[in-house]
Amino acid sequence: MNTSVKIAEGLILKNPVLSASGTFAYGEEFSEIFDLSLLGGIVTKGLSLKPKKGNPSPRVFETTGGMINAIGLENIGVDAFVIEKLPFLGQFNAPVIVNFFGNEEEEYELVAARLDVDGISALEMNVSCPNVKKGGIEFGKDPNTLLSLVSRVRRATSKTLFVKLSPMVKDIREMAIAAQEAGADAITCANTIPAMAIDETTQRPVLGNITGGLSGPAIKPVALKLVWDVHQCVHIPIVASGGINTYHDVIQFLLAGASAVEVGSASLRDPLCFIDIIEGTKAYLKEHSIQSVTELVGKLII
Amino acid sequence: MNTSVKIAEGLILKNPVLSASGTFAYGEEFSEIFDLSLLGGIVTKGLSLKPKKGNPSPRVFETTGGMINAIGLENIGVDAFVIEKLPFLGQFNAPVIVNFFGNEEEEYELVAARLDVDGISALEMNVSCPNVKKGGIEFGKDPNTLLSLVSRVRRATSKTLFVKLSPMVKDIREMAIAAQEAGADAITCANTIPAMAIDETTQRPVLGNITGGLSGPAIKPVALKLVWDVHQCVHIPIVASGGINTYHDVIQFLLAGASAVEVGSASLRDPLCFIDIIEGTKAYLKEHSIQSVTELVGKLII
Amino acid sequence: MKDVRGTVCNNTKVADDTFLLSLDCDLPDSRPGQFVMVKVACGYEPFLRRPFAILSNHKQTLEILYKVKGRGTQLLAEKRPGDILSILGPLGNGFSVPEEKRQVVYVAGGTGLPPVLSLAEDLKQGVLIFGAQSKDQIPLMSRISSLPGVELKVATEDGSYGFMGLATDLLDELTGNARGPVSIYACGPKGMLLATSECARRTGSRCELSLEEFMSCGFGVCSGCVVETIHGNKRVCRDGPVFDAQDILF
Amino acid sequence: MKDVRGTVCNNTKVADDTFLLSLDCDLPDSRPGQFVMVKVACGYEPFLRRPFAILSNHKQTLEILYKVKGRGTQLLAEKRPGDILSILGPLGNGFSVPEEKRQVVYVAGGTGLPPVLSLAEDLKQGVLIFGAQSKDQIPLMSRISSLPGVELKVATEDGSYGFMGLATDLLDELTGNARGPVSIYACGPKGMLLATSECARRTGSRCELSLEEFMSCGFGVCSGCVVETIHGNKRVCRDGPVFDAQDILF
Numbered sequence A, B: 001m002n003t004s005v006k007i008a009e010g011l012i013l014k015n016p017v018l019s020a021s022g023t024f025a026y027g028e029e030f031s032e033i034f035d036l037s038l039l040g041g042i043v044t045k046g047l048s049l050k051p052k053k054g055n056p057s058p059r060v061f062e063t064t065g066g067m068i069n070a071i072g073l074e075n076i077g078v079d080a081f082v083i084e085k086l087p088f089l090g091q092f093n094a095p096v097i098v099n100f101f102g103n104e105e106e107e108y109e110l111v112a113a114r115l116d117v118d119g120i121s122a123l124e125m126n127v128s129c130p131n132v133k134k135g136g137i138e139f140g141k142d143p144n145t146l147l148s149l150v151s152r153v154r155r156a157t158s159k160t161l162f163v164k165l166s167p168m169v170k171d172i173r174e175m176a177i178a179a180q181e182a183g184a185d186a187i188t189c190a191n192t193i194p195a196m197a198i199d200e201t202t203q204r205p206v207l208g209n210i211t212g213g214l215s216g217p218a219i220k221p222v223a224l225k226l227v228w229d230v231h232q233c234v235h236i237p238i239v240a241s242g243g244i245n246t247y248h249d250v251i252q253f254l255l256a257g258a259s260a261v262e263v264g265s266a267s268l269r270d271p272l273c274f275i276d277i278i279e280g281t282k283a284y285l286k287e288h289s290i291q292s293v294t295e296l297v298g299k300l301i302i
Numbered sequence C, D: 001m002k003d004v005r006g007t008v009c010n011n012t013k014v015a016d017d018t019f020l021l022s023l024d025c026d027l028p029d030s031r032p033g034q035f036v037m038v039k040v041a042c043g044y045e046p047f048l049r050r051p052f053a054i055l056s057n058h059k060q061t062l063e064i065l066y067k068v069k070g071r072g073t074q075l076l077a078e079k080r081p082g083d084i085l086s087i088l089g090p091l092g093n094g095f096s097v098p099e100e101k102r103q104v105v106y107v108a109g110g111t112g113l114p115p116v117l118s119l120a121e122d123l124k125q126g127v128l129i130f131g132a133q134s135k136d137q138i139p140l141m142s143r144i145s146s147l148p149g150v151e152l153k154v155a156t157e158d159g160s161y162g163f164m165g166l167a168t169d170l171l172d173e174l175t176g177n178a179r180g181p182v183s184i185y186a187c188g189p190k191g192m193l194l195a196t197s198e199c200a201r202r203t204g205s206r207c208e209l210s211l212e213e214f215m216s217c218g219f220g221v222c223s224g225c226v227v228e229t230i231h232g233n234k235r236v237c238r239d240g241p242v243f244d245a246q247d248i249l250f
């Protein structure tokens, strides 16, 4: 039985189960509880050029079947990551996929260039960030903006490049096509859904940042649809993100067209869920006499 | 204590709690279990020019904190509604708000015109329908398309006009502004979120239509954010829809900027929830010494 | 239809994964074939109610016979005497009363037993054919056997009890040998209903089927549970669950 | 940190809405001030674990003292002996050991009792000031009173027990009269911690505060629980929950 999937020439995952950005920090804490070499890949917290302080507290709130976060992309910055965190991640036998973002095209480019170092297998661009030069509209909202941004980043790095899309767009397909056209090697589909919580006793927003992003099982049906849509229109691999909690979810996302999945919020509640998910996936393959994970990708029977 | 809210010149709701389209049919079934006169308003199933058969079964699927439906807008058609259902609804002391849709601009116009009859207090346009003349892209995805559509319908009817937006757009604010500019009296915010379910044991989609729309508590945080966004940019009233289950939700949506709310999926599981929600809202007002519901609208403390 | 509170009196295992739940509750009078929507949890997990046939509803006591399939029925199986459930019902149309002088045959497969058993307990006549996979899957044997006027015939697929084969094999035999007109009442898996309906057509029997579809509301407002009939889409929860077999487009 | 299974031994009400839970579980050794993340339900309702201080953790027995606040703690209160919970821990840093010759004062308000009580049971010295709204809100009185070497002082806001007023009033008095250097260990509502920290500054006492923030992971990966300190943002779950009072920017 073969659980490995090839995402790009330089990137073969031993299994399709990755961590997700922002729910795995830089790997250190999780390494205390399981061997990170078991993972298909390690996706790290989103990095910016300079360290970022993030949003005021409260930053997280639980909702029905999920949670809203408004961390505000707090991170140690790309330099500190390369110097302080990357060597640690090098110990494990799992590709390191570094999530990053910027506030303008140039910052994306600079961060990507700075991450073109050994020990990193791929970059994941978070395009759900406001473009400060364009009045704060997210890069991931318009296909032309995205095409231009991804093209610049593509030229700035030799690494395998994932583009992580925003879910809340007019048509995710045109975004995926733009990313592919600009040279992305894979599409991560998708980020959290914009959301909000209000405490009616105080009559105030719950989160320090007022709004945040919804994740967890609540959004799984939405993410599944997005992956299915993207699968209809691109030929590069899709990495699914959104509400993956069990191996059932993994199989469903593979069938919808994903080649791999990222597990985010689920690992906040259950740090060992990765192991259950990987084992469950293997057991499913065995039970259904499927030789290779890749046989399932996009094979939804209509 | 005053629970009434004014939506337009001709439309004052005795309380801000309405039924939602597609979860209340034409009112007959619910009338067996409670007095519909208690409602702030009755929103009926979406009507088309001709009767519509809808999608193949299965049509509904439960998900974490919600459900996906792919009913496919099955309805009896506008003529049968006016003749067979409207007289029944006339018995109750609650405004009747008729949801409708079309497959092209002209159909919307014709349905609206046909509904310009006594016994109907307002129309609610569902714009989450594919525009068959424009390659099947939803009317509610593009502000110019929406502006043109709503303008035509506006001319076709003398009724109070709600425009019910799609949640999955680039920026809900530009859609709300377009609707307002075209003469809408209120914005219903918002419809279900596109979603999908897969059964990994059969490797098939669960729903006959493959994809459907997600509703229920799972989407509440998303709907709340959309209402908050829309509230920043329009001056016409907002009617909230999405995951409203309790009076807590009602107060939260009012604070975010809604003048009234629609209760959909919650009433499928609990047909009597309307009464609890209305009573709970009153109790909240009393407890907080608030004279009128309208004092809460948009009064989120930042 | 009313939304009533039911207090669990008993919730006992009566066969493999199968439980008999009795509730103290003030449900309005119902007819065999009608059902209730049960809220199995207070929160939103699961979000929707679950439909169950009314096995009996007399003197403030409601009986439900159910099989554990997923988490909803699992939660139900965890209920203890004294727990309170919200019950919406009675819902749906129920079986029609057979014309006089007709021989009555009930056909039930698996979890399709409750509605037809309810009818048999009401009519106190006829033959009840019950099909199951094996002996361990047969609930309420002694209750059914001791029903006055009703004869029980059991078919098991593995032959561990009664006739080895399908319930519909027994039905074919019975209708083949019948001397007068027959009325068939059936509930069970789709394949069984199809075969039953075929048999009825062949033998010119009257035949009513109680259908199952996944339901969200259960009282007719969402159109989530439709089935195609010769009269167009019909809601299983409101226009059924009992339909004339001739009307169904399988 | 390990994810261990805990079997409920006891889950008893010890004050208004307050329960003492003891679990049979193989949690690694811990220090006072550390905490665990408890999964209160198997499904997704609620989705996240809940943080609770470790009251004690000896000989395979873990004790948690908790107050019912919302649905998570409500579900916990419904657990019965034999039920199994998933426990992640020990988490966080815990209190530091006081230097010799220092007078130790513990200040606890409401649900802030467990971490400081845990420390008092460990150090077996000092004065424990506990503040509550009223008498009914005071748990484990006899256990605390009988602690060797520890003196208990209670303040209730309504005066129904002990001193009428705030815990920090008692603290002010105590530190005012103290003859040598004092080490203060506090956990409780924000206002209490602020006043405690003020008092420590005024009197030149060492002071450690155990903070609470809403947590999603509890082990440092999400940055959901940060607090501002003079050293920048710190994660309450990982860099705390115990902080030097001087570092916190209230």
Ligand SMILES: Cc1cc2nc3c(=O)[nH]c(=O)nc-3n(C[C@H](O)[C@H](O)[C@H](O)COP(=O)(O)OP(=O)(O)OC[C@H]3O[C@@H](n4cnc5c(N)ncnc54)[C@H](O)[C@@H]3O)c2cc1C
Residues within 6 Å of the ligand: B058, B059, B060, B061, B062, B199, B206, C035, C046, C050, C051, C052, C053, C054, C065, C066, C067, C068, C069, C070, C071, C072, C073, C074, C111, C114, C115, C211, C212, C213, C214, C215, C241
């Ligand atoms: C009118 C009626 C009467 C009934 N009477 C009885 C009775 O008396 N006794 C009894 O035991 N059962 C009865 N049932 C069946 C019973 O309602 C189900 O077994 C129960 O709802 C299962 O709930 P669950 O939460 O345990 O399972 P779930 O976890 O909800 O699912 C069980 C199975 O159904 C599948 N499923 C769920 N939704 C769909 C969908 N939309 N399309 C296709 N498959 C789906 C799931 O994948 C799973 O395999 C009746 C059903 C109906 C409609």
Ligand SMILES: Cc1cc2nc3c(=O)[nH]c(=O)nc-3n(C[C@H](O)[C@H](O)[C@H](O)COP(=O)(O)OP(=O)(O)OC[C@H]3O[C@@H](n4cnc5c(N)ncnc54)[C@H](O)[C@@H]3O)c2cc1C
Residues within 6 Å of the ligand: A058, A059, A060, A061, A062, A199, A206, D035, D046, D050, D051, D052, D053, D054, D065, D066, D067, D068, D069, D070, D071, D072, D073, D074, D111, D114, D115, D211, D212, D213, D214, D215, D241
């Ligand atoms: C390190 C640590 C140790 C603790 N130790 C103990 C202990 O030993 N004993 C004890 O009783 N309690 C302790 N607590 C508090 C305990 O964790 C909470 O009371 C518990 O999680 C409440 O869960 P619930 O589901 O019952 O309430 P919930 O329903 O989750 O909420 C309770 C209240 O918190 C509010 N709330 C929820 N999320 C947020 C947010 N993001 N921002 C602001 N408000 C929010 C809700 O609105 C509600 O008022 C500790 C907390 C921490 C962080």
Ligand SMILES: Cc1cc2nc3c(=O)[nH]c(=O)nc-3n(C[C@H](O)[C@H](O)[C@H](O)COP(=O)(O)O)c2cc1C
Residues within 6 Å of the ligand: A020, A021, A022, A023, A045, A046, A047, A069, A071, A073, A099, A125, A126, A164, A190, A191, A192, A214, A215, A216, A217, A219, A241, A242, A243, A244, A262, A263, A264, A265, A266, D222, D224
């Ligand atoms: C606390 C938190 C922090 C996150 N931070 C990032 C981030 O820095 N960059 C990013 O691209 N996505 C971030 N995400 C999004 C997740 O990587 C993931 O795409 C999303 O949560 C949906 O998956 P899930 O439902 O499995 O959590 C974050 C999510 C959470 C919950």
Ligand SMILES: Cc1cc2nc3c(=O)[nH]c(=O)nc-3n(C[C@H](O)[C@H](O)[C@H](O)COP(=O)(O)O)c2cc1C
Residues within 6 Å of the ligand: B020, B021, B022, B023, B045, B046, B069, B071, B073, B099, B125, B126, B164, B190, B191, B192, B214, B215, B216, B217, B219, B241, B242, B243, B244, B262, B263, B264, B265, B266, C222, C224
């Ligand atoms: C079964 C079902 C059918 C629906 N049919 C319609 C419809 O015909 N027209 C429409 O505008 N919205 C329709 N909706 C959307 C609801 O009116 C509502 O906007 C949505 O479900 C979100 O609210 P909720 O979470 O309270 O259900 C339907 C929703 C459901 C669940």
Ligand code: FES
Residues within 6 Å of the ligand: C214, C215, C216, C217, C218, C219, C220, C221, C222, C223, C224, C225, C226, C235, C236, C237, C238
């Ligand atoms: S389940 Fe809603 S109409 Fe039948």
Ligand code: FES
Residues within 6 Å of the ligand: D214, D215, D216, D217, D218, D219, D220, D221, D222, D223, D224, D225, D226, D235, D236, D237, D238
């Ligand atoms: S709760 Fe996740 S970092 Fe503290």
